[in-house]
Amino acid sequence: MSLLGAPEVNKEGEFIVNIGPQHPSTHGVLHLKVWLDGEIIQKMEPHLGYIHRSIEKMSESLSYRNFIFATSRMDYLSAHINNQACALAVEKGLQIEAPPRAQAIRILLGELTRLSSHQLWWGCMGLDLGAVSPFFYAFRERELIMDIMEETCGARLTQNFMVPGGTMYDIHPNFQKRVKESLVKIKESFKEYDELLTGNVIFEGRTKGVGYLSAEDAISFGCTGPTARGSGVSSDIRKWFPYDGFEKIEFDEILDNGGDCYARYKVRMLEMKQSVRIIEQLIDNIPEGDYQAKTKNVIKLPKGEFYQRVETARGELGVYIVSDGAASPYRIKYRSPNFSNLSALEKMCTGAKIGDLVAIMATVDLVIPDVDR
Amino acid sequence: MNNEELKSALTAVNPNVTFDETSEFMQAFVAPADFRKFMKAIRNNADLEFDFLFCLTCIDWKTNLTMVYHLLSKKHRHQLVVKVKLDDVNNPILETVCDIWKTANFHEREVYDLFGVKFNNHPDLRRILLDDEWEGYPLRKNYVDENMISL
Amino acid sequence: MSLLLDIGFAVWAHSLHEKIASMISNPTAAQVLEMVIAGVCLLLFLVPLCFFLGYMERKVAAFMQMRLGPNRVGPKGTLQIVADTVKLLMKEGLTPNSADKFLFNLAPLIVVITSMLVLAPIAFAKDFQLWDTNIGVLYVSSISSLSVIGILMAGWSSNNKYSLLGAMRSGAQIVSYELSIGLSLISIVILSGSLKMSDIIASQADGWWIVKGHIPAIISFIIFIVASTAEINRAPFDLAEAEQELTAGFHTEYSGMKFAMFLLAEYINLFVVSAMAATLFLGGWMPLHIGHVEWFNHAMDFIPSSLWFFGKTFFVIFIIMQFRWTFPRLRVDQLLNLEWKYLLPISMFNILLMTFIAIMHWYL
Numbered sequence: 065m066s067l068l069g070a071p072e073v074n075k076e077g078e079f080i081v082n083i084g085p086q087h088p089s090t091h092g093v094l095h096l097k098v099w100l101d102g103e104i105i106q107k108m109e110p111h112l113g114y115i116h117r118s119i120e121k122m123s124e125s126l127s128y129r130n131f132i133f134a135t136s137r138m139d140y141l142s143a144h145i146n147n148q149a150c151a152l153a154v155e156k157g158l159q160i161e162a163p164p165r166a167q168a169i170r171i172l173l174g175e176l177t178r179l180s181s182h183q184l185w186w187g188c189m190g191l192d193l194g195a196v197s198p199f200f201y202a203f204r205e206r207e208l209i210m211d212i213m214e215e216t217c218g219a220r221l222t223q224n225f226m227v228p229g230g231t232m233y234d235i236h237p238n239f240q241k242r243v244k245e246s247l248v249k250i251k252e253s254f255k256e257y258d259e260l261l262t263g264n265v266i267f268e269g270r271t272k273g274v275g276y277l278s279a280e281d282a283i284s285f286g287c288t289g290p291t292a293r294g295s296g297v298s299s300d301i302r303k304w305f306p307y308d309g310f311e312k313i314e315f316d317e318i319l320d321n322g323g324d325c326y327a328r329y330k331v332r333m334l335e336m337k338q339s340v341r342i343i344e345q346l347i348d349n350i351p352e353g354d355y356q357a358k359t360k361n362v363i364k365l366p367k368g369e370f371y372q373r374v375e376t377a378r379g380e381l382g383v384y385i386v387s388d389g390a391a392s393p394y395r396i397k398y399r400s401p402n403f404s405n406l407s408a409l410e411k412m413c414t415g416a417k418i419g420d421l422v423a424i425m426a427t428v429d430l431v432i433p434d435v436d437r
Numbered sequence: 438m439n440n441e442e443l444k445s446a447l448t449a450v451n452p453n454v455t456f457d458e459t460s461e462f463m464q465a466f467v468a469p470a471d472f473r474k475f476m477k478a479i480r481n482n483a484d485l486e487f488d489f490l491f492c493l494t495c496i497d498w499k500t501n502l503t504m505v506y507h508l509l510s511k512k513h514r515h516q517l518v519v520k521v522k523l524d525d526v527n528n529p530i531l532e533t534v535c536d537i538w539k540t541a542n543f544h545e546r547e548v549y550d551l552f553g554v555k556f557n558n559h560p561d562l563r564r565i566l567l568d569d570e571w572e573g574y575p576l577r578k579n580y581v582d583e584n585m586i587s588l
Numbered sequence: 589m590s591l592l593l594d595i596g597f598a599v600w601a602h603s604l605h606e607k608i609a610s611m612i613s614n615p616t617a618a619q620v621l622e623m624v625i626a627g628v629c630l631l632l633f634l635v636p637l638c639f640f641l642g643y644m645e646r647k648v649a650a651f652m653q654m655r656l657g658p659n660r661v662g663p664k665g666t667l668q669i670v671a672d673t674v675k676l677l678m679k680e681g682l683t684p685n686s687a688d689k690f691l692f693n694l695a696p697l698i699v700v701i702t703s704m705l706v707l708a709p710i711a712f713a714k715d716f717q718l719w720d721t722n723i724g725v726l727y728v729s730s731i732s733s734l735s736v737i738g739i740l741m742a743g744w745s746s747n748n749k750y751s752l753l754g755a756m757r758s759g760a761q762i763v764s765y766e767l768s769i770g771l772s773l774i775s776i777v778i779l780s781g782s783l784k785m786s787d788i789i790a791s792q793a794d795g796w797w798i799v800k801g802h803i804p805a806i807i808s809f810i811i812f813i814v815a816s817t818a819e820i821n822r823a824p825f826d827l828a829e830a831e832q833e834l835t836a837g838f839h840t841e842y843s844g845m846k847f848a849m850f851l852l853a854e855y856i857n858l859f860v861v862s863a864m865a866a867t868l869f870l871g872g873w874m875p876l877h878i879g880h881v882e883w884f885n886h887a888m889d890f891i892p893s894s895l896w897f898f899g900k901t902f903f904v905i906f907i908i909m910q911f912r913w914t915f916p917r918l919r920v921d922q923l924l925n926l927e928w929k930y931l932l933p934i935s936m937f938n939i940l941l942m943t944f945i946a947i948m949h950w951y952l
Contacts (some may be wrong), residue, residue, distance in 0.1 A: 079749070081749045081750070081753075088831055088832050088835060089832040089833065093755040096500055100753075101754070102921055103757075103921075112565055112566055113564075113565065113566035113568075115516050116566040116567065118576075120576060121575055121576055156461075178851050184484075188531055190916065191832065192832045193832070193916035193917060194823055194824060194830070194831075194832060194915075194916045194917025195651055195914070195915060195917075196649070196824070196913060197649075197653050197888065197913050197914065198652070199653075200654055200655065201653075201654070204654065261916070264915065264916065266824060266915050266916045266918055266922075269918070269919070269922050270916060270917075270918070270919055270922075281539070283489050283511055284488070284539040284540065285537055285539045285540050285542030286489065286490060286491060286538070286539075286544075288491075293462060293829070297511065298511070304514075339748040355880060363458070366460065369460045369461075369505065370461065371461055371462065371492070372458075373491075380491065382491060382492050384492060384494065384505075384506070384507075386496055394496075395496045395576075396496040397492065397505075399491060399492040399494075399507075403543060403544075403547075404540050404543070404544075406543070407539065407540055407543040408539075408540060411539075417836070417919060417921065418753070418833050419827075419833055419917070419919040419920060420919065421832070421833075422832050422833050436566060437566075
C-alpha cells in the first residue's frame with residue numbers, strides 16, 4: 065500500500081471492484097467481479113456457488129414424492145411453480161394426468177405466485193434505483209397473496225402443495241372469496257405502481273436504453289421469461305408447450321422489442337395484469353371433483369427420460385428426469401431460468417456504469433439460490 | 438418439421454447419426470469426433486436452425502458419460518436432443534459449443550465442475566459452482582464424501 | 589408578547605456582555621469567553637435539533653410509506669433517536685488497518701466543523717444572530733463548499749474502492765452544484781443590494797422576495813432547493829453514498845461515533861440549506877407582511893419571530909425530505925447533465941432577468 069492509504073490498482077493497472085457476495089443490490093450471495101475504468105464497466109465476471117447445495121445430487125437419493133420439495137428452495141419466489149414442474153415431470157413418467165380440479169388449483173396458485181413474485185420484484189426494482197417507498201407499497205399487496213397461500217397451503221413462501229397426481233389437499237373454503245377480494249385491491253394497486261415509478265422522469269432516464277440485449281443474443285444466451293420477452297423473443301412456455309390446461313385459458317404473451325431495462329420492466333408490469341386475467345377466468349370455474357389422482361405409495365418411474373418445462377416468474381424451468389426404473393431418480397437436471405439469464409448479464413453490463421449494473425440486475429430479477437441450486 | 442423430415446435432414450448433414458424415438462423428443466446420437474461439425478451445421482442450416490440450446494447436461498452411466506444437448510428452433514418450432522457418448526470415463530474430453538450457443542459457456546463450466554468433462558477450446562474452463570480447490574466431481578456416481586448421509 | 593421575547597434576548601445578551609466586561613478587564617479574554625459561551629450554546633442547540641430532524645425524517649418516511657415509524661422508545665418513539673445515539677457512542681470506533689489513520693480520523697471532524705461554521709451568520713430570530721458579518725451570503729457559500737474536502741479525505745483515506753468511488757462522485761457533484769447555488773443566491777443579492785444577512789431580511793419587511801421578485805425569484809428558489817439537495821448529498825442526489833451501488837460510499841469504513849459525525853453533519857447541512865432558503869427567499873424571521881395592510885401586519889407581528897424562522901425552515905426541510913422518499917436516484921452522468929445542461933444555463937439567464945427587473949425597479 066502506498067504512503068497515503070489509497071486503494072491501488074493491480075499490477076496490470078486494472079481497477080477491480082468486487083460487488084458482493086454481501087452487497088445490498090445483488091439480492092443474495094452473488095459475487096460480481098467488475099473491472100472499472102472510472103465509473104464505466106470494462107468487464108464483468110460472475111462468481112457463483114456461494115449457496116450451492118447440490119439439490120441435483122440430493123434428489124438422486126430422494127423418492128419421487130420427496131424430491132419435489134427440495135425444489136421450493138431453488139427459486140423460492142416461485143416455489144409453487146417449481147413444485148408444479150416436478151409434479152408434472154413425474155406425472156409424465158407415470159403417464160397420468162392430474163384431475164381437472166387439481167389443474168385449475170395449480171394454475172390459480174401458480175399465477176398468484178407469479179403475481180407475488182413480480183410484486184416483490186417491482187418493490188426491489190424501485191429500491192435498487194434508490195426509491196425506497198415503492199418497496200412498502202409492493203409488500204402491501206404481496207401480503208394479501210401470502211395470506212391466501214398461508215390459509216390454503218399452510219405456508220407462505222415454500223408452499224410444498226404439489227404432489228404427483230394433483231395437489232396435496234383441497235383448497236380452503238375461503239379461498240375463492242379471499243382471492244376475489246384481494247384481486248380488487250391488487251387491480252387498484254397497479255395504477256399506484258404506475259404513478260410511483262413508471263412515468264417518473266428519473267426512472268425512465270435510469271432504465272431507457274440501459275442494458276440492451278438483442279433478440280439474437282437473448283436466444284443465444286438461452287434467456288427466457290421476461291428477460292427474453294423484453295428483447296422481443298417469444299418464450300412463454302404457457303403458450304409454446306401448454307401444461308395443466310393452459311391451452312384452454314385466454315391470455316396474451318407480452319412481448320416488447322425494446323431490449324433495454326425499460327422494456328423488461330414493462331413486460332413484467334403487463335404480465336401482472338395477465339396473471340390477474342387468468343385468475344379471474346378460473347376463480348369461479350374451478351371444476352368439481354377430485355383434487356388428486358390415484359398413485360401408488362411408492363412411485364417408480366419406468367426406464368427412460370422425461371423432460372418437463374414450465375414458465376416460472378423468471379422464465380423457463382426445465383426438469384429433466386433420467387430414470388432407471390428405481391424408486392428414486394437416476395439423474396435429475398434442473399434447467400433453471402436464472403442460470404442462463406445470469407450468463408447474459410456480462411453482455412448487458414459491458415460499457416454501462418455502476419449505477420446501470422444495479423438497474424440491469426434488478427430487471428433481470430435474479431434469484432441466487434436458483435442460480436446455484 | 439416432423440420427426441421423419443428431421444431425420445432425413447439430419448442424415449443429410451451427417452450420415453453416421455443414429456436415432457432413438459422412444460422418448461418425448463427425438464434423440465440423435467453423434468460420435469465425439471463428428472460432434473462439433475454436426476452441431477455447427479444444424480445451428481446454421483436454414484431448414485433446421487436450432488438456435489436455442491435450452492438444456493445442456495451430462496449423465497453418468499458408470500460405463501460412459503453421456504452429454505445431452507436439448508435443442509429447439511425458435512423459428513421452425515422443432516426440437517431435438519443430441520447425445521454424445523464419452524467412453525473414456527477417467528478423462529472425458531469433448532469439443533466446446535460455446536461459440537455456437539453462448540449459453541453453453543456457463544453450462545459447460547457446470548458440467549466440467551460436477552462431472553469433470555473437459556471441453557476443448559473453451560475460453561474459460563474453471564469450476565463454476567464449487568471451490569477451485571474442490572476434489573472430485575460430485576455428480577459422478579462413484580463420488581464419495583464421508584459427510585454424505587444417504588437416506 | 590413576541591416583542592417581549594425578542595427584546596428580551598437582546599437585553600439579556602447585552603447584560604451578559606456587560607457582566608463579563610466588568611469581571612474580566614482584558615477585552616480579548618472577555619471576547620474569547622463570550623465566544624466560548626456562544627459556541628457551547630450553539631452545540632446545545634444543535635444536538636436536540638439533530639435529534640428532532642432524525643425523528644422527523646423517520647416519521648415523514650413512515651408517513652409516506654404507510655408505516656408507523658419509531659413508536660417503542662419513549663412517548664411516540666421520540667427517544668428512539670436518543671437510544672440510537674447511545675448505541676453509536678458505545679460502538680467501537682474502528683479504524684481499518686490499511687487506512688491512513690490521521691486523515692481517516694480527521695475527515696469526520698472536518699465535515700462536522702464546516703457544517704457548523706455555516707451556522708454563524710444565520711439569524712434564528714430578531715436580533716438573534718451569532719455573527720452579522722457584511723459578507724454573510726458569500727461566507728455561507730464559501731464555507732459550505734469546504735465540506736467536500738472532508739468527504740474526499742474520508743473516501744481517499746479509507747483505502748476502500750467503494751469509498752474512493754463515492755468520494756470522487758461527491759467531488760464532481762459538489763463542485764458543479766456549487767455554481768447553481770451561488771447564482772441563485774446572487775439573484776437575491778441583486779434584489780436586496782447587500783450580502784449582509786440582516787439587510788437581506790430587513791429588505792423583506794414589506795413582502796418576501798419569493799413574492800416580490802416575481803418569476804425569476806421563484807425560478808431561483810426552485811434551483812436553490814434542487815441544487816442544495818445535491819450539495820448536501822441527499823436523495824435523489826445521494827450518489828456519494830448510493831447504498832445500492834456503493835454500499836455506503838465514502839463512509840463505508842466508518843463506524844461508531846465517527847459515523848455519527850457524518851450523520852450529524854448531514855442533518856446540520858440539511859438545516860443550514862433550509863435556513864438559507866428561508867432567509868433569502870421566505871423572509872427569514874420576518875413575519876408575513878402584505879404591503880400596507882396595517883391590521884394584518886400587526887396581527888402577524890404577534891407571532892414570535894423565532895417561530896416564523898423555524899416554521900419556514902422546517903417547511904423547506906419537509907419538502908427536501910419528501911424528495912428523498914419519492915424519487916429514484918440519478919445516475920452520475922445524468923446528475924452532471926442536469927447541472928451543466930439545465931440548471932446552470934437557466935440560472936445564468938435568470939440572473940440577467942433578475943438584474944433587468946432590479947434596474948427597472950419592477951419588484952414591489
